[in-house]
Amino acid sequence: MRYELYYWPGIPGRGEFVRLALEQAGADYVDVGNDEAAGGVEAVERFLDDERAERPPFAPPFLRAGRVVVAQVANILQFLGPRLKLVAANEADALWTHQLQLTITDVVAEAHDSHHPLGPGEYYEQQKPEARRRAKAFREERIPRYLGYFERVLAGNPKGPRHLVGARLSYVDLSVFQLVTGLRYAFPKAMRRIEKEVPNVVELSAAVARLPNIAAYLDSARRLPFNESGIFRHYPELDG
Amino acid sequence: MRYELYYWPGIPGRGEFVRLALEQAGADYVDVGNDEAAGGVEAVERFLDDERAERPPFAPPFLRAGRVVVAQVANILQFLGPRLKLVAANEADALWTHQLQLTITDVVAEAHDSHHPLGPGEYYEQQKPEARRRAKAFREERIPRYLGYFERVLAGNPKGPRHLVGARLSYVDLSVFQLVTGLRYAFPKAMRRIEKEVPNVVELSAAVARLPNIAAYLDSARRLPFNESGIFRHYPELDG
Numbered sequence: 343m344r345y346e347l348y349y350w351p352g353i354p355g356r357g358e359f360v361r362l363a364l365e366q367a368g369a370d371y372v373d374v375g376n377d378e379a380a381g382g383v384e385a386v387e388r389f390l391d392d393e394r395a396e397r398p399p400f401a402p403p404f405l406r407a408g409r410v411v412v413a414q415v416a417n418i419l420q421f422l423g424p425r426l427k428l429v430a431a432n433e434a435d436a437l438w439t440h441q442l443q444l445t446i447t448d449v450v451a452e453a454h455d456s457h458h459p460l461g462p463g464e465y466y467e468q469q470k471p472e473a474r475r476r477a478k479a480f481r482e483e484r485i486p487r488y489l490g491y492f493e494r495v496l497a498g499n500p501k502g503p504r505h506l507v508g509a510r511l512s513y514v515d516l517s518v519f520q521l522v523t524g525l526r527y528a529f530p531k532a533m534r535r536i537e538k539e540v541p542n543v544v545e546l547s548a549a550v551a552r553l554p555n556i557a558a559y560l561d562s563a564r565r566l567p568f569n570e571s572g573i574f575r576h577y578p579e580l581d582g
Numbered sequence: 583m584r585y586e587l588y589y590w591p592g593i594p595g596r597g598e599f600v601r602l603a604l605e606q607a608g609a610d611y612v613d614v615g616n617d618e619a620a621g622g623v624e625a626v627e628r629f630l631d632d633e634r635a636e637r638p639p640f641a642p643p644f645l646r647a648g649r650v651v652v653a654q655v656a657n658i659l660q661f662l663g664p665r666l667k668l669v670a671a672n673e674a675d676a677l678w679t680h681q682l683q684l685t686i687t688d689v690v691a692e693a694h695d696s697h698h699p700l701g702p703g704e705y706y707e708q709q710k711p712e713a714r715r716r717a718k719a720f721r722e723e724r725i726p727r728y729l730g731y732f733e734r735v736l737a738g739n740p741k742g743p744r745h746l747v748g749a750r751l752s753y754v755d756l757s758v759f760q761l762v763t764g765l766r767y768a769f770p771k772a773m774r775r776i777e778k779e780v781p782n783v784v785e786l787s788a789a790v791a792r793l794p795n796i797a798a799y800l801d802s803a804r805r806l807p808f809n810e811s812g813i814f815r816h817y818p819e820l821d822g
Contacts, residue, residue: 396738397678400685400731412677414684421677437652437661438637444654444687445640451691452701459699460712461692461719472700472712479701491640498636 343425345371348386349403352376353572354524354565356450357403359415360422362516365559367426373564375402416443419513428513439507442495442514446521449488453524454573456480457580466570466577477580481532485525489540492518496542503542504549511553518543519550524574529581583665585611588626589643592616593812594764594805596690597643599655600662602756605799607666613804615642656683659753668753679747682735682754686761689728693764694813696720697820706810706817717820721772725765729780732758736782743782744789751793758783759790764814771821 345364349357357375364371374380381388386402389395399413405421412421420440423429429439454462459476460469492506501509506518522543526533537544550556559565568574585604589597597615604611614620621628626642629635639653645661652661660680663669669679694702699716700709732746741749746758762783766773777784790796799805808814 394738396740398731398734398738399681400688400728410674410677412681414681417677417681417684420680434650437650437657440660441639441652441654441657444657447684447687448640448691451688455695455699455701459695459701460716461695461699461724463719463723476700479703483703484701488640491638494638498634498638500636 343407345369346406347371347373347403348389349375350386351383352566354568355572356415358520359517360403360405360418362520362556363419363422363426363428363513366516366553366555367428368555369426416440416447419443423513428511430508435507439512439514442506443517445491446514446517449521450573452480452484453528457575457577473580481529481582485532486536486539489536489543493540493543496546515546516550519547522547524568527568528574528576531581583610583647585609586646587611587613587643588629589615590626591623592806594808595812596655598760599757600643600645600658602760602796603659603662603666603668603753606756606793606795607668608795609666656680656687659683663753668751670748675747679752679754682746683757685731686754686757689761690813692720692724693768697815697817713820721769721822725772726776726779729776729783733780733783736786755786756790759787762787764808767808768814768816769821
């Protein structure tokens with residue numbers, strides 16, 4: 343099965359949570375938006391605008407697997423999980439893994455809103471004072487609350503704090519790595535403080551980066567650098 | 583199976599999307615936060631603060647079904663779907679239903695942010711000018727985009743525009759009803775304009791309200807009125 347990932351080119355963005363799962367599993371996939379030979383951004387837009395689509399995605403990323411098209415990051419990962427062996431087989435564990443992934447979805451949306459509190463329709467430059475206030479609350483209250491939650495989940499895992507769910511790697515471990523990495527890029531000063539309180543989260547992120555397939559990916563040209571068009575943006579005036 | 587729904591008392595909020603599914607199915611459930619005999623808000627807080635919990639929810643609502651505890655509205659509905667016969671059995675339809683529900687999650691978060699653009703840590707009264715700007719963008723761009731998307735999905739359903747997925751009622755139909763009803767409460771002026779463009783969405787909402795179990799529920803004391811502590815809030819200065 344060759345998977346086709348459709349996402350905007352040039353940014354890690356929400357697509358990165360899917361890429362990490364595909365890379366860790368060594369799956370055969372094409373990153374359509376970043377691959378001119380596969381159609382590039384025009385192929386992404388054509389798909390979104392297809393008037394005859396019976397099941398159109400609301401927004402990228404979406405994944406095509408044969409005749410199935412799945413959108414929404416957490417839903418894509420839920421779909422891929424059993425296929426890539428990145429989730430436990432029993433229903434209770436799968437639901438719990440998905441529940442944690444949906445909490446990642448929430449904090450990612452808040453990370454976006456820290457630089458776009460007035461919505462996606464205006465540029466950052468049009469909402470800088472508001473972004474300062476929202477980013478302060480995000481740094482001081484929300485990041486500690488979310489990362490503290492994942493710390494609590496790791497510490498409470500009866501199989502030990504090396505993974506969020508059970509004794510094996512799952513897709514949500516990969517997503518926590520991406521979350522921590524993105525937050526470090528966006529808020530380096532704040533994260534130096536916050537990370538002291540969440541040692542298990544820090545260790546999980548480091549362990550994911552050491553996985554051979556992930557390490558090779560991070561070292562490759564396929565890993566797109568964070569930048570100020572994505573979700574995790576470094577504006578020094580929003581850090582502190 | 584008696585289900586226990588844990589959610590903050592006194593508001594429809596995110597819990598309402600779960601209540602509608604339970605009510606439509608005629609399920610045996612207790613709304614713990616609103617039921618003093620079942621423990622009320624103290625029981626919700628005790629659950630959240632339980633240091634020994636192996637799988638703590640990040641936030642309400644969460645649902646207890648025997649030994650399983652599920653959080654995140656879309657995940658709860660995904661769990662309940664097959665049990666309440668509110669989703670199709672095949673994987674592709676279930677994924678598509680869940681994908682649509684996750685899009686409801688997104689617009690609900692934006693509805694909340696329309697009155698709290700600077701985050702949940704400050705009162706509405708502390709962010710009124712910012713809320714005006716965000717609510718304007720929400721009314722003029724985001725509501726039409728989201729409802730227009732659901733209109734497109736209904737119009738494109740090969741089984742006809744009466745349901746979002748296939749030829750039968752699913753939990754996401756109930757959620758679209760709640761979304762439309764909440765938006766009408768919060769933004770009555772804007773919705774009078776917007777609804778003209780989305781006739782299938784309007785008809786679906788009306789059809790859900792006519793379902794015998796839903797009609798009886800809406801007429802009961804269990805249906806909590808919208809108010810200015812919930813997600814959908816009516817502040818006249820934010821409508822237009």
